[in-house]
């Protein structure tokens with residue numbers, strides 16, 4: 654009897670997770686993640702929140718240069734770009750010692766990475 658209750662509760666908990674991820678898949682219209690452009694959408698985010706530490710020759714950002722398309726694409730492809738801005742476990746949370754990027758900026762970065770991090 655109690656185990657049936659547990660199964661129902663487990664099902665409800667899983668259903669809750671399912672709806673959470675559906676919100677990620679269909680973001681609010683106020684955040685446009687279609688046709689994300691490296692130069693128009695991604696560079697401004699990087700310039701504002703990241704490049705003060707991550708430029709060529711800087712040791713402030715752990716020696717990681719994220720300036721220019723090729724450099725950023727490398728971090729996009731190894732998962733560390735999305736991992737760091739989403740504060741995923743196993744990655745250093747970025748921007749370092751500052752608040753998380755707003756949700757729309759994170760969605761734009763994810764969309765750009767999912768599109769294959771194009772130089773557009």
Ligand code: HEC
Nearest residue numbers: 702703706713714715728733734737743744745747748749
């Ligand atoms: C105040 C300086 C600073 C800022 C601002 C900053 N970073 Fe970093 N970042 C670092 C340091 C230092 C490291 C080396 C790892 C550590 O010490 O946490 C690092 C590491 C990283 C890594 C490698 C993480 C890993 O776990 O492999 C990525 C990717 C990264 N930063 C991306 C970003 C992005 C994207 C932004 C902007 C949203 C940003 N950083 C802003 C200092 C900074």
